Amino acid sequence: MTRYFYDKRVREIFWQVALLAGLAAAIVLIVRNASQNMLNAGMATGFDFLWRTSGINVPFVLTSYTPDSNILALLWVGVTNTLVITLFSVIAATLLGFVIGIARLSPNKLLSGLAGAFIEFVRNIPLLFFVLFWYFGVIAALPGPRQSISLFSVAFLNNRGLIVPVATDGSAFRIAALIVVLALIAQLVIAIWAKRRRDATGAIFPVWATGLALLVAVPVIAFGIAAMVSSWDVPALRGFNFRGGFVLVPEFVALFAALTTYTAGFIAEIVRGGIQSVVKGQWEAAYALGLRPNRALNLVVIPQAMRVMIPPLTSQYLNVLKNSSFGAAIAFPELVSVFVGSALTNTGQAIEIIAITLAIYLVIGLAVSGFMNWYNAKTKLVTR
Amino acid sequence: MTHLARGALGAALLAFGAGAAGAQQLAPSPTLDAIRARGHVECGVHLGLPGFSFANDKGEWTGLDVDFCRAVAAAVLGDANKVRYTPTSVQQRWPVLQSGQVDLLSRNTTITFSRNVTLGVNFQGINFYEGQTFIVRTSSGAKKPADLENASICVAAGSTEERTAADFFRERNIKVTIINFQKNDDAIAAYDAGRCDSYTAGIGALAGQRIKLKTPGEHFIMTETISNDPQGPVTRWGDERWQAVVRWVLNGMIAAEYLGVTSKNVDDMRANSKSAEIRRLLGADGGFGAMLGLSNDWMFNAIKQVGNYGESYERTVGKGSPLGLERGQNQLWTRGGILFTSPFQ
Numbered sequence: 001m002t003r004y005f006y007d008k009r010v011r012e013i014f015w016q017v018a019l020l021a022g023l024a025a026a027i028v029l030i031v032r033n034a035s036q037n038m039l040n041a042g043m044a045t046g047f048d049f050l051w052r053t054s055g056i057n058v059p060f061v062l063t064s065y066t067p068d069s070n071i072l073a074l075l076w077v078g079v080t081n082t083l084v085i086t087l088f089s090v091i092a093a094t095l096l097g098f099v100i101g102i103a104r105l106s107p108n109k110l111l112s113g114l115a116g117a118f119i120e121f122v123r124n125i126p127l128l129f130f131v132l133f134w135y136f137g138v139i140a141a142l143p144g145p146r147q148s149i150s151l152f153s154v155a156f157l158n159n160r161g162l163i164v165p166v167a168t169d170g171s172a173f174r175i176a177a178l179i180v181v182l183a184l185i186a187q188l189v190i191a192i193w194a195k196r197r198r199d200a201t202g203a204i205f206p207v208w209a210t211g212l213a214l215l216v217a218v219p220v221i222a223f224g225i226a227a228m229v230s231s232w233d234v235p236a237l238r239g240f241n242f243r244g245g246f247v248l249v250p251e252f253v254a255l256f257a258a259l260t261t262y263t264a265g266f267i268a269e270i271v272r273g274g275i276q277s278v279v280k281g282q283w284e285a286a287y288a289l290g291l292r293p294n295r296a297l298n299l300v301v302i303p304q305a306m307r308v309m310i311p312p313l314t315s316q317y318l319n320v321l322k323n324s325s326f327g328a329a330i331a332f333p334e335l336v337s338v339f340v341g342s343a344l345t346n347t348g349q350a351i352e353i354i355a356i357t358l359a360i361y362l363v364i365g366l367a368v369s370g371f372m373n374w375y376n377a378k379t380k381l382v383t384r
Numbered sequence: 385m386t387h388l389a390r391g392a393l394g395a396a397l398l399a400f401g402a403g404a405a406g407a408q409q410l411a412p413s414p415t416l417d418a419i420r421a422r423g424h425v426e427c428g429v430h431l432g433l434p435g436f437s438f439a440n441d442k443g444e445w446t447g448l449d450v451d452f453c454r455a456v457a458a459a460v461l462g463d464a465n466k467v468r469y470t471p472t473s474v475q476q477r478w479p480v481l482q483s484g485q486v487d488l489l490s491r492n493t494t495i496t497f498s499r500n501v502t503l504g505v506n507f508q509g510i511n512f513y514e515g516q517t518f519i520v521r522t523s524s525g526a527k528k529p530a531d532l533e534n535a536s537i538c539v540a541a542g543s544t545e546e547r548t549a550a551d552f553f554r555e556r557n558i559k560v561t562i563i564n565f566q567k568n569d570d571a572i573a574a575y576d577a578g579r580c581d582s583y584t585a586g587i588g589a590l591a592g593q594r595i596k597l598k599t600p601g602e603h604f605i606m607t608e609t610i611s612n613d614p615q616g617p618v619t620r621w622g623d624e625r626w627q628a629v630v631r632w633v634l635n636g637m638i639a640a641e642y643l644g645v646t647s648k649n650v651d652d653m654r655a656n657s658k659s660a661e662i663r664r665l666l667g668a669d670g671g672f673g674a675m676l677g678l679s680n681d682w683m684f685n686a687i688k689q690v691g692n693y694g695e696s697y698e699r700t701v702g703k704g705s706p707l708g709l710e711r712g713q714n715q716l717w718t719r720g721g722i723l724f725t726s727p728f729q
Contacts, residue, residue: 038504041482041504041620041621041622042501042504042505042620042621043482043503043504044501044502044503055547055550055551056546056547056550056564057546057549057550057553057554057560057561057562058562058564059536059561059562059563059564067550067554068554136577139574139577139578139579140577140578159578159579160536160561160579238533239532239533239534239535240524240526240532240533240534240535240536241534241535241536241561242534243534243559247561250579251563328566329566330565330570330574331538331541331563331564331565331566331570331574337541337564338541338564340475341475341541341542341564341566342541342542342546342564344475344542345474345475345478345541345542345543346498346542346546346547347498347502348478348498348502348503350478350479
């Protein structure tokens with residue numbers, strides 16, 4: 001018996017099991033207590049409400065949701081909108097952040113000064129202010145529906161959003177999208193092949209040229225042809241606003257702009273820090289080999305800087321996901337707005353709805369950080 | 385019978401006699417006990433709706449719903465000023481009430497079936513009746529809700545207005561865009577900034593909100609309503625005696641108007657009125673206050689310090705206020721309205 005008592009491994013397992021059991025007991029106690037108290041207070045409990053008709057009119061829907069759908073479908077609308085705004089903002093913020101971060105290190109004083117000013121401005125202002133600033137800025141800058149800015153008489157821009165025509169039959173576009181995906185895969189294959197060849201022989205393949213062809217020209221041509229063969233639902237002014245077409249609401253634009261500019265300020269600093277963490281000798285060695293500054297940056301410095309940048313970048317991406325809930329402040333129908341806002345008050349089932357929302361953020365967040373950890377493992381220094 | 389047994393019987397009889405002769409036994413009321421212990425009523429009100437619950441530039445809360453909180457404080461504690469207000473948004477109001485943070489909610493809240501049965505709350509009567517309608521810019525030319533085709537409408541997410549508006553346009557196959565904000569104030573600010581063509585709320589609430597717009601004169605409140613919105617004070621389930629206090633303070637304010645008792649004549653009425661119901665209402669007879677566990681001058685205090693329903697209405701939302709609303713349906717049942725009280729008998 002005492003043998004086990006003194007065994008470090010057995011002791012460790014014992015404490016871990018005890019901790020888990022304690023945690024499980026605490027959760028069971030809390031759940032039981034809460035449901036008993038709610039029962040006594042006459043509050044409805046359970047998850048049946050998810051199948052009730054939602055009746056909520058959502059202004060920006062990418063799924064097949066209508067107010068006649070159930071609350072589960074409403075939840076899905078919120079999740080989709082959160083994912084879409086996060087994805088767009090993360091991509092845009094990364095691109096903008098890299099540009100600003102590199103500009104910050106530019107020998108050109110004006111450029112680095114401007115980049116520095118932007119970073120300091122952005123990092124010292126609360127995000128809510130940013131969101132409201134963009135929102136009321138966007139609304140104020142755009143005209144009312146009757147004075148819409150017409151883009152070739154098919155798309156219209158006003159303070160109700162950007163109204164674009166949609167194809168009445170989407171099949172041509174689905175084929176075009178498939179072609180674009182194939183082009184994307186082809187580009188990835190070329191990039192991997194080019195890297196292998198460069199590593200083996202040192203010869204550089206113009207990946208950007210094929211990228212331009214595959215990622216810009218192919219989509220333009222594919223969608224162009226799809227657009228020509230499809231018939232269109234062109235928005236027309238009727239009543240208060242345009243009818244028909246798809247509306248990109250100003251809330252989306254404002255939230256996208258706010259998240260992008262705000263996060264880009266932080267990413268820029270991460271990029272600057274990453275590049276500066278690469279010792280000067282690496283630059284000098286690259287120059288000594290005859291690489292031009294661009295090549296030295298892209299081939300020598302950035303690959304090493306990436307290792308430093310990935311972990312803080314992951315935090316920023318997770319921040320974007322969480323900060324997308326600021327959309328609730330300006331009525332962008334993301335997860336918090338439609339589910340915790342509308343559905344919660346309509347059904348009154350606060351605990352269930354908050355728990356579902358937490359679980360969804362957790363799952364998305366873990367997926368993002370899982371992907372970034374995989375990428376981190378892939379790019380980290382291989383020591384022999 | 386032993387001496388001991390006789391003594392015990394005697395003691396029991398004595399105790400029973402003392403109980404019968406003394407104060408009547410009351411059901412326990414944790415809420416009333418808590419209010420007395422802390423010395424003020426906790427009242428959940430609107431974040432800021434002129435005429436209903438609005439903090440003026442001196443930080444004093446005024447309005448029809450605030451008056452009701454004050455009347456309850458006067459009835460329970462004898463002082464209408466012993467109220468602490470908790471401003472709540474559309475979404476905060478339920479957890480704040482359910483968790484016991486406030487004793488009652490007096491916050492132009494519509495009485496609905498699902499709120500009553502799934503949130504564990506009871507509505508204690510109607511202190512304001514209205515219908516939902518729309519405010520638009522006069523220049524838009526829209527005169528009735530059906531004119532709002534393709535309009536963008538700002539609402540507070542989770543309000544009855546959100547659902548009512550969505551249902552109304554869906555049933556009529558009229559396409560509109562409904563933009564759901566977290567707070568009424570955010571929604572009205574977006575309407576004012578031009579994001580929406582219309583903002584929707586109860587007709588009384590709109591009269592209050594219009595005052596807050598940049599140029600109130602350029603906005604038109606439609607007269608056609610699309611809903612049935614009875615509103616009143618809310619309590620949580622349990623503690624029946626406290627719920628009865630809230631219910632009967634509201635009834636008492638309406639009864640006072642019906643019986644012609646006002647804050648001006650209430651002293652005279654209590655001393656000299658021959659009407660049996662007035663005497664019971666004001667505590668001159670009947671001991672009604674004691675039956676609730678309050679002092680017998682509970683309604684006397686409420687009417688003296690706050691006024692009857694009509695006085696409160698005229699001062700806060702009626703002709704004596706910037707809102708200038710008619711009594712309309714919020715008139716006594718004897719004068720063509722729907723407000724009524726059960727008798728104080």
